[in-house]
Amino acid sequence: MSPITEVIVNKKTNIQPVWIMRQAGRYLPEFREIRKVNTDFIKLCLNEKLASEITLQPLKRFELDAAIIFSDILMLPYGLNQKVEFKKNFGPLLGDLNLDEISKIDEVDFVEKIYPVYKAINLVKKNKLTNNKTIIGFTGAPWTLLVYMINKQSPKLKLKDDFFKDEFVINRILIILEKFLKVHIKNQIDNGAEVIQIFDSWAGLLSEKDLPNYIYIPTLSLVDYVKSLGVPVICFPRGIKNYKNYCEIVKPDAICIDYDVDPILIADQINIPIQGGMDPKILLSDKETLKKEINKYLNIFKHHPYIFNLGHGILPETKIEMMEYLVKTVKDF
Numbered sequence: 001m002s003p004i005t006e007v008i009v010n011k012k013t014n015i016q017p018v019w020i021m022r023q024a025g026r027y028l029p030e031f032r033e034i035r036k037v038n039t040d041f042i043k044l045c046l047n048e049k050l051a052s053e054i055t056l057q058p059l060k061r062f063e064l065d066a067a068i069i070f071s072d073i074l075m076l077p078y079g080l081n082q083k084v085e086f087k088k089n090f091g092p093l094l095g096d097l098n099l100d101e102i103s104k105i106d107e108v109d110f111v112e113k114i115y116p117v118y119k120a121i122n123l124v125k126k127n128k129l130t131n132n133k134t135i136i137g138f139t140g141a142p143w144t145l146l147v148y149m150i151n152k153q154s155p156k157l158k159l160k161d162d163f164f165k166d167e168f169v170i171n172r173i174l175i176i177l178e179k180f181l182k183v184h185i186k187n188q189i190d191n192g193a194e195v196i197q198i199f200d201s202w203a204g205l206l207s208e209k210d211l212p213n214y215i216y217i218p219t220l221s222l223v224d225y226v227k228s229l230g231v232p233v234i235c236f237p238r239g240i241k242n243y244k245n246y247c248e249i250v251k252p253d254a255i256c257i258d259y260d261v262d263p264i265l266i267a268d269q270i271n272i273p274i275q276g277g278m279d280p281k282i283l284l285s286d287k288e289t290l291k292k293e294i295n296k297y298l299n300i301f302k303h304h305p306y307i308f309n310l311g312h313g314i315l316p317e318t319k320i321e322m323m324e325y326l327v328k329t330v331k332d333f
């Protein structure tokens with residue numbers, strides 16, 4: 001069993017595996033090289049050879065315990081025929097949402113449209129660099145995908161005032177998302193994903209009263225589905241106020257925490273395996289500060305099944321040297 005599965009499934013506390021959210025990405029010069037000549041990001045995600053190569057890039061440099069497949073949560077609306085583009089210095093830009101169009105799509109069309117994503121997982125699985133590593137597949141949570149599909153761009157700090165104005169449309173989309181997220185998860189697992197992480201990057205935009213409808217109920221359905229396939233599931237409800245409630249209701253196999261939460265409180269309140277927490281900005285400081293902060297997290301979770309990771313994705317301006325030092329510090333602990 002790979003170290004990450006040991007921690008999640010067997011609740012091992014004597015090992016601290018490490019992987020980093022967005023480890024395959026913009027802070028790597030070899031990624032930027034590929035990206036420079038592949039200006040269409042969606043096309044890049046649909047190039048199975050390059051997508052698998054990018055997935056493996058961080059594993060060639062650092063002693064990481066997981067490969068997270070190079071893809072994007074927005075491949076889902078793309079697979080549903082909503083237009084998705086990534087604009088330089090702006091981020092994702094989605095086309096108008098046509099409910100009739102989306103309702104017509106069947107499973108075969110969807111899988112066909114994003115098939116190379118699954119083939120890339122298969123290539124990663126076959127590569128010897130991933131021996132004894134965990135291959136992590138992922139999806140966006142229904143709520144976070146709904147945010148992008150309706151807002152059509154990053155919500156940054158807040159939702160538009162009229163976000164919830166058309167409840168019928170929102171409920172229809174949630175039903176469609178539930179169906180196709182399950183298809184997407186199943187195909188990733190069939191092609192070699194050994195753990196699924198569900199990214200709810202915009203969970204923090206909702207107020208308490210809206211959590212059951214938009215987060216708890218739809219995410220629980222996905223979590224139950226992943227479990228029914230015999231695969232562990234990690235949830236990352238970034239920005240949520242009450243992680244304890246979330247864990248008790250959604251019941252993921254492991255919880256990934258963001259950098260705004262107090263790790264001491266979390267270690268005290270939560271029994272399931274924990275992942276992440278450290279602020280990615282620490283990697284922009286110096287080695288001494290970095291080491292201190294890493295050791296802080298490792299000490300707090302010393303008697304807890306814990307996977308080292310950050311509290312959000314690694315920043316593009318991070319120096320390779322700092323990432324190297326991070327992995328070494330975790331391994332030496």
Ligand code: 1CP
Pocket residue numbers: 020021022023024025026035041068069070071072073074086091092138153154155156199201312313
């Ligand atoms: O190593 C990896 O993690 C690579 C695979 C990966 C993953 C897991 C990418 C590649 N994206 C994601 C998840 C993802 N995508 C999330 C959830 C995690 C998070 O909160 O960071 C989200 C919200 C997205 C949407 C998205 N895609 C954004 C964020 C926009 C916003 O609202 O602020 C961006 C910038 C992208 C593009 C993207 N996806 C991945 C990369 C390497 C890039 C950058 C592409 C580039 O400009 O070169």
